Amino acid sequence: TALRERIIAIPAEQRLGRSQRACEQLLETHEYQSASILMIFLSTAQEVDTSLVALRAWADGKRVAAPRVSWEQRRMMPIEIFSLTSGLESGAAGVREPVNGQPVPIGDIDLVIVPGLGFDEQGNRLGRGRGFYDRFLAHREYRAVSCALAFEEQVVAEIPIEENDRKVDMLVTDAKVRRFSS
16 A cells, blocks of 8 residues: 555664654653553554653553454453563564463553554544454443554545544654544
8 A cells, every 4th residue: 555655665764763753752742641551552663663652651650551462352452561572472463462461451541552554634543454453442441542653654634434443532643743532
C-alpha cells in the first residue's frame, strides 16, 4: 500500500530521532502523566520505537503491559512486563510479545498506545488488518484513553472505515498531538 511505502521511505538516520520526538510529545501529555497503568505495543522496525515510553514509565513508577495475542480466541491479553530485553518472544506475526506473566485486567488500564499503518484527522485508524485492536478497544471493560503513536507521514486525509473499526482518542506523531472528541 501507499502508506507502507511512505513509512519505509523514512530514512533510517531520521527514524530514531523522530521516534524519540514522537515519544517525548506523548510523555508530555496529561493523559500519560495521569496514567498509572499503560499498555504499549512492542514496535517493529518500521514503527515508532515505543521502548522510550516503557523506560520512562518504569522510571516514573508506572506499570507497563504489552499485548500477547491469543490466536485461538482471536484476542489480545495485556500482560505486565518488567523488561524490554527478557521475557519476550517473536509471535506468529513477527511481533514481539511477552512469553508469560500476569495478565492486567482491561478495566485497570489507563492509557493504551495503539499502533497502525495510517490515521486520519478524525481519529480513524488503519491497522494491520487482523482486527485485534478494534476488538480490544471495543471490550466492555475497556475505559482507557486510546492513543495512536506514529510518524507524521502516516497521517492522511481520510482512512476508509468499516463497521467494527474503532477510532482512537488521540494521535501523537513526531510533529504534533491531536485529540479527537468521541
